[in-house]
Amino acid sequence: MKNNEQKVMLTGVRPSGNLTLGNYLGAIKNFVTRQTKYKSYIFIADLHAITSPRDPVELRVAVNDCIAMYLACGVDPEQTIVFRQSDVLEHGIMGFIMTFQTHMGELSRMTQFKLKSQNMGKNGIDTGLFVYPPLMSADILLYNTDMVPVGLDQQQHVELTRDLAQRFNKRYGDTFNEPDVYIAPVGNKILNLQNPTEKMNKSDGPNPGTIFLMDDLKLARKKIMSAVTDSESIVRFDEENKPGISNLISILAAITDDDIAAIERRFAGRGYGDFKRAVADAVCDLLADIQAKYQQFKNPAVLNAILANGAERARVVADETLSRARVALGLK
Numbered sequence: 001m002k003n004n005e006q007k008v009m010l011t012g013v014r015p016s017g018n019l020t021l022g023n024y025l026g027a028i029k030n031f032v033t034r035q036t037k038y039k040s041y042i043f044i045a046d047l048h049a050i051t052s053p054r055d056p057v058e059l060r061v062a063v064n065d066c067i068a069m070y071l072a073c074g075v076d077p078e079q080t081i082v083f084r085q086s087d088v089l090e091h092g093i094m095g096f097i098m099t100f101q102t103h104m105g106e107l108s109r110m111t112q113f114k115l116k117s118q119n120m121g122k123n124g125i126d127t128g129l130f131v132y133p134p135l136m137s138a139d140i141l142l143y144n145t146d147m148v149p150v151g152l153d154q155q156q157h158v159e160l161t162r163d164l165a166q167r168f169n170k171r172y173g174d175t176f177n178e179p180d181v182y183i184a185p186v187g188n189k190i191l192n193l194q195n196p197t198e199k200m201n202k203s204d205g206p207n208p209g210t211i212f213l214m215d216d217l218k219l220a221r222k223k224i225m226s227a228v229t230d231s232e233s234i235v236r237f238d239e240e241n242k243p244g245i246s247n248l249i250s251i252l253a254a255i256t257d258d259d260i261a262a263i264e265r266r267f268a269g270r271g272y273g274d275f276k277r278a279v280a281d282a283v284c285d286l287l288a289d290i291q292a293k294y295q296q297f298k299n300p301a302v303l304n305a306i307l308a309n310g311a312e313r314a315r316v317v318a319d320e321t322l323s324r325a326r327v328a329l330g331l332k
């Protein structure tokens, strides 16, 4: 149910100053290059951050670092509504409502839940990990979102959001817009450089296989140069048999916007050393640019003003959607 013609794009990231190259190529870059075409929202998902216990001081710092990082990556607060999820209280109530539209079976089938719950200690699995997908649905539905650019790991959650919107609309009347997911054709799943069967994750901590956007350039170069490859010495994209090289090709293609076949041709007959140096150059140029801008944006007064303005603008739309849902449910 849309009130205006302009299409809406929304994305969120859990607060961490330690964004990875995977976050940038899988989600942020796709958002930044489209932010002028859409009415755009980007939020720091701090409610999602407390699904597992987190140090409060560290969390507050992480929120600011994360916004500074978004801005450094090219998010323009004039174009895009930038806000902190917990500043817009409607997220909590809508999350509650969406949880009640969801079946236990649906949540049990979520790949992220299955993967992460395996690694949780003997103290049991946090409920937050189980119920965060309907909160994510609430985040998306509150803004009448048309398009959500995410990495492959989040596709299932956006699909759940569509299902929940359809279910709600069928039960209570047309209330929510059904969002589409946007998965970038290249860079949607950047893999760990040392273990190219696993996703590159910011929760990996200091890790030779994970490039953080704030990594020292020498360290980032070293990580690329020592990335796991294979013994074939041919730069060829083959995810099944050459996951390491294919991952490096994806990284280069996603940064430079070159297509994969062109990269394969450019490095035909050249060894892995040459190829890795080109990947390292591209990564280091990108990181140098982001890091320089990051320093400019690390001013708490500027960041607070951006968040206050963003929350105010977001609240207007969130409140309207929540009211509509409450009326539909008979709560208002």
Ligand code: AMP
Residues within 6 Å of the ligand: 012, 013, 014, 022, 023, 024, 025, 026, 027, 028, 149, 150, 151, 152, 153, 154, 187, 188, 189, 190, 191, 199, 200, 201, 202
């Ligand atoms: P998260 O780090 O889980 O908060 O994810 C934030 C966004 O980055 C989501 O859209 C993810 O799908 C995306 N993302 C995270 N890691 C990767 C990766 N290794 N490759 C591609 N996209 C990723």
